[in-house]
Amino acid sequence: MTLKTIFLAGGAALAFTFAAAAQMQFSHTVEGTPLDLSFAPEEGRDTEAVKAFLQTGVNQYNEQPDALKEGEELYLTACSGCHGHVAEGKLGPGLNDSYWTYPKNETDKGLFETIYGGAQGMMGPQYGHLNLDEMLKVMAWTRHLFTGDPSEAVWLTREQRQSFKPYGSEGG
Ligand code: HEC
Numbered sequence: 001m002t003l004k005t006i007f008l009a010g011g012a013a014l015a016f017t018f019a020a021a022a023q024m025q026f027s028h029t030v031e032g033t034p035l036d037l038s039f040a041p042e043e044g045r046d047t048e049a050v051k052a053f054l055q056t057g058v059n060q061y062n063e064q065p066d067a068l069k070e071g072e073e074l075y076l077t078a079c080s081g082c083h084g085h086v087a088e089g090k091l092g093p094g095l096n097d098s099y100w101t102y103p104k105n106e107t108d109k110g111l112f113e114t115i116y117g118g119a120q121g122m123m124g125p126q127y128g129h130l131n132l133d134e135m136l137k138v139m140a141w142t143r144h145l146f147t148g149d150p151s152e153a154v155w156l157t158r159e160q161r162q163s164f165k166p167y168g169s170e171g172g
Pocket residue numbers: 075078079080081082083091092093094095099100101102103105111114115119120121122123124126130138142
């Protein structure tokens with residue numbers, strides 16, 4: 001190996017590591033094509049929660065009381081007309097159980113991709129209605145509405161799963 005190849009290989013590895021640390025790749029739920037996050041409104045792009053989410057796919061707002069409160073309001077404005085008041089399903093499918101048309105929605109990365117980029121028919125991309133920070137709050141509220149077995153709430157941390165009460169079971 002010449003010095004030049006060593007240098008190039010090292011540089012490529014470094015660039016790769018940086019890209020991986022900087023941001024995950026997000027793809028459209030139906031098409032599988034890369035999502036362009038630059039369509040998101042400027043506002044709400046650089047909150048701590050958004051920065052962490054774009055790097056890790058972990059939603060820090062899950063089960064955070066303040067975020068849930070905002071998320072509920074946003075959900076009632078942006079989603080409930082189609083998905084029902086408590087995500088029981090209406091024009092769009094229910095979002096409060098373990099059944100998903102698109103199985104990736106059981107991860108927060110997948111759920112974000114579906115909300116940001118849309119799916120089929122009436123489920124259009126939501127970046128015109130919500131900024132990235134608001135999407136994470138809507139997601140946290142949607143997760144809070146889960147009525148299934150807490151052990152299936154894979155989006156929660158282990159500790160959160162232990163204390164999670166299915167929505168409606170004990171005052172929600
Ligand atoms: C105009 C009606 C409409 C609105 C508003 C809407 N949705 Fe949907 N949504 C749908 C329909 C219809 C589908 C089914 C699309 C499909 O199967 O591809 C869907 C699918 C979904 C799915 C995939 C469910 C699965 O089983 O995999 C998720 C997640 C979702 N919507 C979340 C949301 C959230 C969160 C909001 C609010 C930010 C929202 N939607 C707003 C109509 C809507």
